[in-house]
Amino acid sequence: MKLQTQTMLALYSIVEAAAHPDKQIAGPEIAEKYGVSAHHLAKVLRMLGRAGFLDSSRGVGGGYRFAANSRRLTLMDVIDCFEDIGRPAPRAGETQTDVGRAIGVVLSEVDAIAEATFRSITIDTLLRIVEKDRHHAVTKKPSS
Amino acid sequence: MTEPEAKRPSKIPGANPKGSALPGVLIRPVKPADIIGVIAIDTEATGIEKTDYWHELFGHYGSKRQQRFFLVAEVGGVIYGFIIGEVRDWEFGAPSCGWIFGMGVSSTKRLHGIGSALLGALFECFNRAGVEKVRTIAGRNNSLMLSFFRSQGMMAAPVIPLECDLP
Numbered sequence: 001m002k003l004q005t006q007t008m009l010a011l012y013s014i015v016e017a018a019a020h021p022d023k024q025i026a027g028p029e030i031a032e033k034y035g036v037s038a039h040h041l042a043k044v045l046r047m048l049g050r051a052g053f054l055d056s057s058r059g060v061g062g063g064y065r066f067a068a069n070s071r072r073l074t075l076m077d078v079i080d081c082f083e084d085i086g087r088p089a090p091r092a093g094e095t096q097t098d099v100g101r102a103i104g105v106v107l108s109e110v111d112a113i114a115e116a117t118f119r120s121i122t123i124d125t126l127l128r129i130v131e132k133d134r135h136h137a138v139t140k141k142p143s144s
Numbered sequence: 145m146t147e148p149e150a151k152r153p154s155k156i157p158g159a160n161p162k163g164s165a166l167p168g169v170l171i172r173p174v175k176p177a178d179i180i181g182v183i184a185i186d187t188e189a190t191g192i193e194k195t196d197y198w199h200e201l202f203g204h205y206g207s208k209r210q211q212r213f214f215l216v217a218e219v220g221g222v223i224y225g226f227i228i229g230e231v232r233d234w235e236f237g238a239p240s241c242g243w244i245f246g247m248g249v250s251s252t253k254r255l256h257g258i259g260s261a262l263l264g265a266l267f268e269c270f271n272r273a274g275v276e277k278v279r280t281i282a283g284r285n286n287s288l289m290l291s292f293f294r295s296q297g298m299m300a301a302p303v304i305p306l307e308c309d310l311p
Contacts, residue, residue, distance in 0.1 A: 071255075071295070074287075074291070112284060113284070116284040116285070116287075116290065117300065119287050119290070119291075120287060120290030120291050120293075120294050121291070121294050122291055122294070122295065124295065125291070125294045125295045128295070128297065132297070
């Protein structure tokens with residue numbers, strides 16, 4: 001499963017903002033952390049603002065603040081704003097042949113599992129996974 | 145062959161008010177009188193009243209068995225949640241594993257930590273039974289249950305459930 005770059009940027013931004021709900025997050029800060037263009041990220045942040053997931057404020061000290069419920073907002077809610085992860089419309093030959101239709105059934109199954117996974121993981125749950133991973137990295141003994 | 149009778153775990157976290165993480169919530173093994181409350185919660189969630197099924201399930205899981213657990217969450221004498229689990233050996237080829245077969249929390253008490261308390265108590269039962277892995281199955285469209293189990297740290301298992309229509 002591969003998500004588009006702007007979808008990944010959106011997920012990074014939402015999780016960063018949700019991890020610090022009382023803090024204004026500056027776009028350039030996130031851009032630097034993830035090594036992406038601040039210009040590209042700005043567009044993503046504006047879309048997240050329009051979706052109501054982030055509040056923005058201008059001026060000195062301005063930035064973006066998490067505006068959603070992290071226990072309710074799922075990865076799929078964010079992904080939905082940027083791309084349709086479902087399969088593209090079938091091409092000629094796919095629906096006209098029995099092999100094409102059979103492969104379509106399998107691909108639909110894969111899509112359905114992916115969507116159910118994204119829909120079941122809230123931002124809060126993702127933050128817990130981040131925390132667990134961080135804890136694991138700290139406590140992991142260096143191999144001798 | 146009969147299953148070995150065993151003492152119920154002497155202490156379940158939350159099984160008494162002092163041990164409960166949530167004030168006023170009592171997590172304890174099910175009693176016959178609780179089944180009405182359990183049926184009401186299940187009916188609310190599924191839209192289908194399955195009275196016979198629940199009485200049969202109580203007979204199976206509600207009695208004192210070492211590897212079967214049927215717990216309820218009681219607040220002020222009212223049942224607001226339940227959870228059912230069982231330790232199964234070599235199920236689908238896997239070593240001893242705790243399976244969660246059923247769970248429900250009244251919609252009026254969701255987001256109050258009752259589900260987490262029930263799951264925590266069941267995990268403790270599984271721990272005492274000596275297993276290290278817990279599994280469950282939830283419908284792909286059941287976002288409520290999937291999100292809940294995910295929020296408790298559960299991840300996709302390395303198994304894929306399969307089905308087919310019988311010819």
